[in-house]
Amino acid sequence: MIFRNMSNSELATPFQNEHSKTQSNLKMKKYILLFCVAFSIANIVSGQEKKHAIGLRNSILSKTNFELSYQYYLNETSRLEFGLGTAVYALHTTGVYQKVSNLSAITPGLKIYGGVGIIAGFHGSKTGFGAVVQAGLEYNFRLPIQISLDYRPKVFFPDLYYSDDFCISIRYKF
Helix, strand or coil: CCCCCCCCHHHHHHHHHHHHHHHHHHHHHHHHHHHHHHHHHHHHHHHCCCCCCEEEEEEEECCEEEEEEEEEEEEEEEEEECCCCCCCCEEEEEEEEEEEECCCCCCCCCEEEEEEEEEEEEEEEEEEEEEEEEEEEECCCCCCCEEEEECCCCCEEEECCCCCCCCEEEECCC
């Protein structure tokens, strides 16, 4: 008779193996969930200003002005905002340098901003470019969410066309 040492997994029934795998999977899921919750809380509590924000900017007055918006913070008081969207021209892109002032003395998370920039777009065979001015008010939640209301007049060349609009934006900050 030949004897050999059998491991626990060889002695276990198939039901016991499945049960231990399930327990192991549940334990791993709990650790992952705990890590995600801890990371989210640390992110919220840290109070650090995020350097990036991405979201949507939509016209209040016109149903045709819609823009994908990205903001990059250069420092606490200035940032760049880039947009790609639709408006007077079928497709346009914008770049705006903005100065940001903190109004947290009035309400925590409240900011006011203003800036100047450029816009370029095309509609059919026509191509246009121009200048934009933007001013707005934004609120930053404790979560990494930002909403804003702004006014952006623009002048297009070569046709010397003027357009302006009030927009509301919602962005995720990261």
